[in-house]
Amino acid sequence: MTTTIAKKGMNLTVKNIQAFYGESKAVKGVSIDFPANKITALIGPSGCGKSTLVRCLNRMHEEGSSASVRGKVLLNEENIYGADVDPVSVRRTIGMVFQKPNPFPTMSILDNVLAGPRLSGDRAHATRKHAEQALRDVGLWAEVKHKLNRPAADLSGGQQQRLCIARAIALEPEVLLMDEPCSALDPISTQRIEELVLRLKKRFTIVMVTHNLQQAQRVADRTAFMLDGELIEVAATSNLFNKPKDSRTKKYVTGQFG
Amino acid sequence: MSVFIATSRRRLVTNVLIKSLLLAGVIAALLPLVLVIGYVFAKGLPAFSADFFLTDPTGAFFGDQGGIRSAIIGTFAIVGLASLIAIPTGIALAVYLNEIGKKSKLASGIRYGVDILTGVPSIVFGLFIYSVLVIGDFMTGFAAWKGSLALALLMLPVVIRAGEVSLAMVPTTLREAALALGAPRWRVILFVVLPSAVSGLVTGSLLAIARTAGETAPLLFTVLGAQALTMSFVEPMNSLPLQIFNDIRQPNPDLVTRAWGAALTLILLILVTTLIARFAARRNRI
Ligand SMILES: Nc1ncnc2c1ncn2[C@@H]1O[C@H](COP(=O)(O)OP(=O)(O)O)[C@@H](O)[C@H]1O
Ligand SMILES: [Mg+2]
Numbered sequence: 001m002t003t004t005i006a007k008k009g010m011n012l013t014v015k016n017i018q019a020f021y022g023e024s025k026a027v028k029g030v031s032i033d034f035p036a037n038k039i040t041a042l043i044g045p046s047g048c049g050k051s052t053l054v055r056c057l058n059r060m061h062e063e064g065s066s067a068s069v070r071g072k073v074l075l076n077e078e079n080i081y082g083a084d085v086d087p088v089s090v091r092r093t094i095g096m097v098f099q100k101p102n103p104f105p106t107m108s109i110l111d112n113v114l115a116g117p118r119l120s121g122d123r124a125h126a127t128r129k130h131a132e133q134a135l136r137d138v139g140l141w142a143e144v145k146h147k148l149n150r151p152a153a154d155l156s157g158g159q160q161q162r163l164c165i166a167r168a169i170a171l172e173p174e175v176l177l178m179d180e181p182c183s184a185l186d187p188i189s190t191q192r193i194e195e196l197v198l199r200l201k202k203r204f205t206i207v208m209v210t211h212n213l214q215q216a217q218r219v220a221d222r223t224a225f226m227l228d229g230e231l232i233e234v235a236a237t238s239n240l241f242n243k244p245k246d247s248r249t250k251k252y253v254t255g256q257f258g
Numbered sequence: 259m260s261v262f263i264a265t266s267r268r269r270l271v272t273n274v275l276i277k278s279l280l281l282a283g284v285i286a287a288l289l290p291l292v293l294v295i296g297y298v299f300a301k302g303l304p305a306f307s308a309d310f311f312l313t314d315p316t317g318a319f320f321g322d323q324g325g326i327r328s329a330i331i332g333t334f335a336i337v338g339l340a341s342l343i344a345i346p347t348g349i350a351l352a353v354y355l356n357e358i359g360k361k362s363k364l365a366s367g368i369r370y371g372v373d374i375l376t377g378v379p380s381i382v383f384g385l386f387i388y389s390v391l392v393i394g395d396f397m398t399g400f401a402a403w404k405g406s407l408a409l410a411l412l413m414l415p416v417v418i419r420a421g422e423v424s425l426a427m428v429p430t431t432l433r434e435a436a437l438a439l440g441a442p443r444w445r446v447i448l449f450v451v452l453p454s455a456v457s458g459l460v461t462g463s464l465l466a467i468a469r470t471a472g473e474t475a476p477l478l479f480t481v482l483g484a485q486a487l488t489m490s491f492v493e494p495m496n497s498l499p500l501q502i503f504n505d506i507r508q509p510n511p512d513l514v515t516r517a518w519g520a521a522l523t524l525i526l527l528i529l530v531t532t533l534i535a536r537f538a539a540r541r542n543r544i
Contacts, residue, residue, distance in 0.1 A: 060438055092440030102431040106453040119441035119449060171439060
């Protein structure tokens with residue numbers, strides 16, 4: 001069904017990122033590598049700074065009022081926080097999928113997929129053919145091809161989330177950030193998203209926040225454990241879950257706190 | 259012994275008492291409304307005829323006095339121009355307040371100004387335009403556009419306030435979704451925020467129109483009034499409130515009837531606008 005062309009992704013390297021809400025520091029100097037064409041899961045108790053960290057990776061964090069960031073994030077050696085880098089171009093290259101499916105309610109299914117190219121002024125990719133490809137990539141084409149002009153709100157939650165993924169990949173980003181993409185979905189929809197994410201890693205570098213430890217074990221190549229704004233441990237997923245080095249990681253993955 | 263306690267007599271009495279008080283309140287609130295509308299209908303309906311709507315007032319005291327065509331069209335023209343000025347300006351300011359300036363000094367300054375503007379009596383806007391543009395140093399004379407300007411000042415705070423409220427109702431998640439797609443802020447506003455708020459913006463604008471359409475005071479000193487139909491905004495123009503104001507003071511029952519007819523026409527126009535506003539508010543809720 002998918003005609004995904006394997007494409008070499010890019011490495012994302014985080015160097016000592018600190019993120020603030022006003023005076024309070026939510027991410028306290030995190031350094032981590034997100035290797036190309038791998039899925040890295042971010043786990044940790046709620047409030048530990050997973051969403052904040054992910055929002056630093058495509059310069060969304062600074063959009064919040066009185067929010068600020070310090071540190072570097074390198075995409076193939078280029079700092080996205082460089083002085084002359086336009087945050088808008090960063091977000092085009094590093095796509096994001098949110099916790100709650102958020103299709104644009106005033107737009108049709110088709111227009112939602114094309115919203116990225118259109119909103120970023122990329123006429124070349126704002127074609128119906130391109131939208132069809134993105135919808136095929138997320139396995140939604142068969143379900144929506146007969147109602148492309150219906151409002152996106154007509155879709156189920158799981159379909160809406162896949163639509164949001166299609167919307168993000170229609171921009172052909174290098175990196176896909178996903179902040180608990182399944183937490184609002186039922187188990188069947190969750191399974192479909194997981195299969196989809198596994199397919200998409202051929203093309204993208206994927207960072208996926210999840211509060212579901214089983215999910216991390218099912219899909220992630222590498223898993224990072226965060227606690228209280230700090231990165232405690234990052235390792236190959238099976239190592240992190242079976243042979244955690246840090247006692248706090250062990251406590252968390254064995255369900256003793258969080 | 260029963261598990262339940264019998265309803266106390268006192269509670270029954272209190273219940274009846276409170277209910278009748280509430281009913282009395284509702285009647286007290288609705289009665290004047292029904293009386294006013296009923297009265298205007300009774301007084302104004304006899305004036306209605308095809309000629310009433312299709313001919314201009316002649317200005318004659320006896321004989322053929324004409325209808326109110328120029329007043330209806332004048333009201334549409336004056337209020338229309340006022341809307342063209344106030345609605346885009348008001349929505350632009352609402353966008354500034356809610357999307358761009360937010361907590362800035364300028365934004366709180368504008369909010370303060372809007373609050374003051376809301377409380378200014380309409381006659382003051384009329385006087386202001388009168389002293390600056392009608393008998394001012396740079397410009398003199400009555401003209402329809404000057405009345406539109408006075409009405410626009412009256413509409414502006416209503417449009418801004420309603421606009422701010424409907425923009426604030428657009429969920430942040432939509433703005434974030436658009437920003438995360440690499441949209442510059444202006445595109446986020448134009449293609450995501452405004453379309454999502456459109457029903458609220460339409461409702462607010464229509465209510466502002468309905469509120470100002472019947473204003474007389476700002477027009478008295480600026481538009482003056484006229485008999486004949488004119489489409490020129492640089493001349494005095496007729497309008498429904500001015501027609502009513504002039505006719506009702508005439509010692510001639512026919513002219514007084516025309517005033518009531520004009521009043522009924524005005525009420526019906528405002529009613530239709532308000533109904534459209536309600537309809538718009540009900541559609542496309544997010
Ligand atoms: N908009 C905000 N303003 C202030 N503090 C915030 C905001 N969002 C999150 N925080 C705080 O930052 C910390 C990290 O939050 P978050 O990144 O959302 O955690 P997680 O995604 O791991 O649950 C928490 O202590 C939270 O209270
Ligand atoms: Mg979170």
